[in-house]
Amino acid sequence: MRVSFLLGQTLREAPSEADTVSHAMLLRAGYVRQLAAGLFSNLPLAQRSLQKIEQILREEMNAIQGQEMCMPVVHPAELWQKTGRWYEIGDTMGRLKDRRGRDLVLAMTHEEVVAHLCKTEIRSYRQLPMMVYHIQTKFRDEPRARGGLIRTREFVMKDSYTLDASEEGLHEQYIRHYDAYHRIGVRAGLKLVAVRSDVGMMGGKIAHEFMYISPSGEDSLAICDATGYASNLEVADFRKEPADSGPPRPLERVHTPGAATIDDLSACLGIASENTAKMVFFTGDFGPNVPRRIVIGLVRGDMEVNVLQLGYLAGARELLPADDEDIVAIGATPGFASPYGIDREKALVVADDLVAKSTNLVVGANEKDYHFTGANYGRDYDADIVGPIALAYDGAPDPIAGKPLRVVRGIEVGNIFQLGTRYSAALGATFTNESGQERPIFMGSYGIGVGRMLACIAEEYADDYGMNLPVSVAPFHLVLIVLSRNPEVRRKAEMLYAALQEAEVEVLFDDRQASPGVKFADADLRGMPLRVTVSERSLRRGGAEFGLRRSRNMDIISLDDVPARARRVIERLHAEMEQRPSPTWASDRRTEAPPQRAS
């Protein structure tokens, strides 16, 4: 490819919409352009990188017996109605009607279609296990796209689906994906951390997310370096020890003027926040035909409520922060609220298990400027539900050995779900087992965002000077720069360009009439691993300058030697990448606390 024909200008300054390192550099280096919020065109450079990532995905999926196929982007609504997701998923689902007024869905994922196919194609246990995948466009009308390619509304995803006759079979294919995802990370130059995750709208029991740790990430993760425990914060466990488990003292009403926050309360009474409890109010949506109800999370004063777990325990579809008006309406006093004296008909109280086993906590008196000391669960107050609703925090003891957890941000590059039979049962995807009985197929689903992966790679490698991509995903192996208008020099560069292509080196040839500074700066921006320069000076010294990108002191080698040398270095760069050990399910197994979905 010649730079003189390449679509995609480099930019001296990033457009103002850029909000992350990857976004700014993908724009500046001429990889992508934004069409509208969350909608991007991939210019030729990005397209080549994405194709390389797709090829890695393809090879790793094929290596675990995946069969590549392709399913439609537009689905009839009936399929999604049968599994219920038509109703469960709100505005995130793209919906349209065809000319006859039939409801259609823009695919967000393909469980329904796979299950539908199985209905006709899978008859017998003899056909199982099976694994299919495709690499295809998805549409999710995200409430807020952000971070360039990190969260887009339209994106390409590799999604694979496993079909098994038993739960054990599903587990085996799940582990194969787990290991394959780590290999994919290694080959693409991305360090991925597998964390336990919520199953969310996918349903099923066990799920992991593959995270790239980055401050630009939108998820919070709890990781223990000592034990290897790793979990999405929203499902993270941690050990809880009461600050006070001594004998109960009498309940006492104390004056605490103006102490409407935990900090003020601790200061006012001269106690640690570990010895207090607080109520956090939410408005719960329990479904279309159930009245809304206030849900109260009662956690220790120094902790936060895990809204996801609280929602599960309460059985709510959605929890929204309540405003003071709602709080007053159930007879509570904001800032001094407590389980005392509130209207329990109108509110569901969920206490964290730690609160329930702690003694002598300070809680609100439900009266302005007063609190109770010596409050004890069971004796002085109770809850409708007790369970783990406190959010893990930085420094919390991990559940395996009590070593400190670290809370970091991460970008979800991929996820894997053991779905079970939710979709197969809903859509009648069954097989006949050895005993002649009809059974629903056990399904698993596994996704990796291709564009998001490129964004993460850019986050990892890009700096102020350019993309700096690893050899496995760089659009080209090598940039060839010619620095001369002398026809003889240019002719030699042209011959080298041809020779490199002949040697199957992927080469971007900067054949423009531009100053050296421009060409070097652009080469840095575009970020290919190798750079070869042909100029009058280099020829005088014996050939071409050859070296890794950005080097200031490069070797001079004869033009004839460049293609073979390039091949050797490219192979070496590839080999270096793959030397990194790839984590496996077996090596991570020790981290595997039983997956839990509180219910």
Next chain:
RNA sequence: CGGGGCGUGGCUCAGUCCGGUAGAGCACUGCGUUUGGGACGCAGGGGUCGUCGGUUCAAAUCCGGCCGCCCCGACCA
């Protein structure tokens, strides 16, 4: 959906407060000089100032509606 910010040539931005002939740098075109880390000179082209309406002798500028983009939050398989 709530809060905030911004919309001026392909990009970055000034001009808006205080209404009076639309600007700069980069990019682009032509000619010349220049050729090892974003060159220089000369001459050019390109903007209904997001959009619709209002106020005014006069609107990029003031007022209102709408649209779009970005950020924070909510949300997110």
